[in-house]
Amino acid sequence: MPSSSATQRIRRLDAVRRGAAATMHVARTAITPSLRGQAAHSTLISTATYSPWLTDPAYRSFASRIADFTLLDEMRLYELWQLAGQVGHLEGDAIEVGCWRGGAGCLIASRLDQGSAASTMFLCDTFTGVVKASGQDSVYQGGEHADADEGAVHDLIHRLGLTSVELLVGIFPEDTGAPVADRQFRFAHIDVDVYGGAKDSFAWLFPRLVVGGIVVFDDYGSSATDGIRSFIDELQGHPDLAVVRNLNGQAVVVKRGSTRSGL
Numbered sequence: 001m002p003s004s005s006a007t008q009r010i011r012r013l014d015a016v017r018r019g020a021a022a023t024m025h026v027a028r029t030a031i032t033p034s035l036r037g038q039a040a041h042s043t044l045i046s047t048a049t050y051s052p053w054l055t056d057p058a059y060r061s062f063a064s065r066i067a068d069f070t071l072l073d074e075m076r077l078y079e080l081w082q083l084a085g086q087v088g089h090l091e092g093d094a095i096e097v098g099c100w101r102g103g104a105g106c107l108i109a110s111r112l113d114q115g116s117a118a119s120t121m122f123l124c125d126t127f128t129g130v131v132k133a134s135g136q137d138s139v140y141q142g143g144e145h146a147d148a149d150e151g152a153v154h155d156l157i158h159r160l161g162l163t164s165v166e167l168l169v170g171i172f173p174e175d176t177g178a179p180v181a182d183r184q185f186r187f188a189h190i191d192v193d194v195y196g197g198a199k200d201s202f203a204w205l206f207p208r209l210v211v212g213g214i215v216v217f218d219d220y221g222s223s224a225t226d227g228i229r230s231f232i233d234e235l236q237g238h239p240d241l242a243v244v245r246n247l248n249g250q251a252v253v254v255k256r257g258s259t260r261s262g263l
């Protein structure tokens with residue numbers, strides 16, 4: 001039997017949650033005009049409160065140094081930080097397809113450098129913007145996010161003191177996959193905004209992903225990137241992988257312990 005003070009505390013929390021739920025309902029439906037008419041979209045506000053990125057000193061210290069070099073919010077960055085911290089026991093390199101100004105990729109590289117075997121983090125970008133937009137993508141048309149340059153990413157890598165990060169410049173995988181084709185990977189971040197780019201990157205990567213390796217897709221939950229959502233939903237039910245969609249809008253794919261791969 002819980003004590004009466006514990007029961008009172010739970011009752012108080014329940015009342016706060018009910019109040020919060022009502023406020024959130026209003027907030028969720030007061031969404032930006034661009035989302036109106038998209039029945040499956042609302043502004044996501046969770047009733048969960050635990051926010052470990054606010055107090056994790058190692059994360060905070062590194063994130064403050066890359067904040068101006070990424071489009072990702074803290075919750076997505078912290079998810080990458082946490083997941084990259086869980087592949088230290090695996091062999092293999094890491095890769096980010098779509099690094100833009102390099103912030104998120106450097107964060108992953110730094111986390112992988114802590115307490116695990118030496119590996120290389122490859123940062124891939126065209127540096128001329130998004131490619132392979134198609135009929136599967138209703139917003140992106142190609143050429144977006146061209147406001148990044150290779151030299152600035154090199155400078156960031158140098159300033160952060162990262163020695164195991166390499167840039168692959170061009171369309172991945174067609175232009176830049178060959179030099180790393182004989183590698184194995186334990187972690188990947190695919191942030192390319194469109195269906196064709198996500199599909200081609202994953203098809204190249206999955207056979208080279210070690211069992212237990214993790215691929216994080218950005219943009220699953222964004223209204224502007226319906227092509228990414230379509231691709232992830234196609235992966236659902238594949239026996240060689242598990243897919244987790246989180247409230248941050250990412251989709252996390254973990255390779256299961258099978259050598260079969262129909263991809």
Ligand SMILES: C[S@@+](CC[C@H](N)C(=O)[O-])C[C@H]1O[C@@H](n2cnc3c(N)ncnc32)[C@H](O)[C@@H]1O
Nearest residue numbers: 070071098100104125126129130145171172192
């Ligand atoms: C949203 S931005 C990436 C944001 C970045 N990950 C961050 O942390 O802010 C998408 C990037 O993907 C790049 N891109 C898209 N498709 C690509 C492909 N197939 N190969 C290489 N880069 C690609 C674009 O040039 C663009 O810089």
